[in-house]
Amino acid sequence: MRGKDVVLEGVGITYPNGFTAVQPTDLRIEAGEFFSILGPSGCGKTTILRAVSGFVDPTQGRILIGGEDQAGIGPNARPTALIFQNLALFPLMPVWENVAFGLEARGIGKRARRARAQELLELVALGDQGDKMPGELSGGQRQRVAIARALAVEPAVLLLDEPLSALDLKLRQHMRAELRDIQKKTGVTFIYITHDQGEALTMSDRIAVMNAGVVEQVGTADQIYGAPATAFAASFVGESNMIAGRVLEVRDGHALIETALGQLVGRNPAGLGAGAAAMLFVRPEAMRIGHGENAMAAQLLRRDLEGAFLNLFFHAAGHELAVHVTNDGSRPDMAPGEEHRLGFAAAAAVVLPEGPLARTGQELAAQ
Ligand SMILES: Nc1ncnc2c1ncn2[C@@H]1O[C@H](COP(=O)(O)OP(=O)(O)OP(=O)(O)O)[C@@H](O)[C@H]1O
Ligand SMILES: [Mg+2]
Incomplete structure (x- = not known):
C-alpha cells in the first residue's frame, strides 16, 4: 500500500439549506502523513472528510488526490476509505469475513480473501482472532477489525472520523499508539478527525486547528502548542x-x-x-x-x-x-x-x- 497526497484548493462547502460549514480552505496533506483535523463540535471536520471521500461536493474550489482532480468521481471510485465515528461490524459474520467483505464485490475468490484477511489481521495484531465473532471481541479489538476492513480495499488515503470516541479512556490511549504504528507500517495517508487535543498532539505528524469552518493554524504539535497563531x-x-x-x-x-x-x-x-x-x-x-x-x-x-x-x-x-x-x-x-x-x-x-x-x-x- 502507498499513500497519496491530498490537496484542497480554495475548498468551500455550503449545504443545500444555505449553511456554510467550511469557508474557502487551502490545505496540503503529504503522501504517507498522519494528519489530524482538531476542532470543537460543529466546526466542520466531518464535512471536510465527506468532501474528500466524495459524499459531498465542494461548492467552490477543488480537491486533488495524488494530483488528480476528484470532481465528478464518486465515493467508490476514489482511492479513499472511511471509518466512521460509530463503526458497525456485521455481527453474524466471523471477524475474517468482516475484514474481507469489500473484496468479494471485487470478484476475489474465497481462498484469496481469507489469505488477505489473515495478512491484515496480523497487521492489526489480531492474527489469531479471525474465526471469532465480533461479539466475542473487546471494543478496542473491534476497532482494529474496522481498520483492517478499511485497509482491505487498499486505499491510498484512510479517513478516520473520531474512530476512538466510543472507547473508554484507557483503551483510547492504548489505541493511539496502535493506530500510529499501523499508519507507519502501511505508509497510507491518514486523515484523522478528533476534538481531543491529546489524541491530535500525540499521534500526528501535523495538525490543522479548525474553528467555525475556518482552518486557523496548521503545524506540528510543537508548533501549535509552543507558538499558537490565533487566540482560538x-x-x-x-x-x-x-x-x-x-x-x-x-x-x-x-x-x-x-x-x-x-x-x-x-x-x-x-x-x-x-x-x-x-x-x-x-x-x-x-x-x-x-x-x-x-x-x-x-x-x-x-x-x-x-x-x-x-x-x-x-x-x-x-x-x-x-x-x-x-x-x-x-x-x-x-x-x-x-x-x-x-x-x-x-x-x-x-x-x-x-x-x-x-x-x-x-x-x-x-x-
Ligand atoms: N447535511 C447538512 N445540512 C446542513 N447543515 C449541516 C449538514 N451537516 C452538517 N451541517 C452543519 O455543518 C456544521 C459542521 O458540521 P460537521 O458535521 O462537519 O461538524 P464536526 O466538526 O464534524 O462536528 P462533531 O465534532 O460534532 O462531529 C454544523 O454546524 C452542522 O450543523
Ligand atoms: Mg463530526
Whole structure:
C-alpha cells in the first residue's frame, strides 16, 4: 500500500439549506502523513472528510488526490476509505469475513480473501482472532477489525472520523499508539478527525486547528502548542493564562501591552501595531514565582497536588492565573491567602490579536 497526497484548493462547502460549514480552505496533506483535523463540535471536520471521500461536493474550489482532480468521481471510485465515528461490524459474520467483505464485490475468490484477511489481521495484531465473532471481541479489538476492513480495499488515503470516541479512556490511549504504528507500517495517508487535543498532539505528524469552518493554524504539535497563531488555537490547545490588553509599543518582534495587571511583554508573531486590541497568552508551566520579568502581585487561592506536579491558582486584578510547578519539595509552606509575586519570561508569552476563544469544559457543561 502507498499513500497519496491530498490537496484542497480554495475548498468551500455550503449545504443545500444555505449553511456554510467550511469557508474557502487551502490545505496540503503529504503522501504517507498522519494528519489530524482538531476542532470543537460543529466546526466542520466531518464535512471536510465527506468532501474528500466524495459524499459531498465542494461548492467552490477543488480537491486533488495524488494530483488528480476528484470532481465528478464518486465515493467508490476514489482511492479513499472511511471509518466512521460509530463503526458497525456485521455481527453474524466471523471477524475474517468482516475484514474481507469489500473484496468479494471485487470478484476475489474465497481462498484469496481469507489469505488477505489473515495478512491484515496480523497487521492489526489480531492474527489469531479471525474465526471469532465480533461479539466475542473487546471494543478496542473491534476497532482494529474496522481498520483492517478499511485497509482491505487498499486505499491510498484512510479517513478516520473520531474512530476512538466510543472507547473508554484507557483503551483510547492504548489505541493511539496502535493506530500510529499501523499508519507507519502501511505508509497510507491518514486523515484523522478528533476534538481531543491529546489524541491530535500525540499521534500526528501535523495538525490543522479548525474553528467555525475556518482552518486557523496548521503545524506540528510543537508548533501549535509552543507558538499558537490565533487566540482560538491558544485557548483550545492546552491550558493558557489569558490577559487582555492594548498594544503600547512594538520592538524586536515583541509587543508591550497595557493590561489590568500592568504592562506586560510577549512575542508578537502576528505583527500587531500600537493601539491594537490584544490578548497575551502564557502557559501555566511558564509562570514563575518571584520572577522579575513581567512581574505582578497575586494572591494564592488554592493549591492542588497532582503527584509530580503542584497546580497553584492565584488571583490578581480580576484574573485567575494558573501556575504549574514540579513538586520538588521546595515550596512546602505556601498557604491560600498569601501574596506572592509572579512573573514570566517575555519569550514564553505570545501576544495575539483579540479574537474568539475556545469555550472551556465548564462553560460547555453549563449549557
Ligand atoms: N447535511 C447538512 N445540512 C446542513 N447543515 C449541516 C449538514 N451537516 C452538517 N451541517 C452543519 O455543518 C456544521 C459542521 O458540521 P460537521 O458535521 O462537519 O461538524 P464536526 O466538526 O464534524 O462536528 P462533531 O465534532 O460534532 O462531529 C454544523 O454546524 C452542522 O450543523
Ligand atoms: Mg463530526
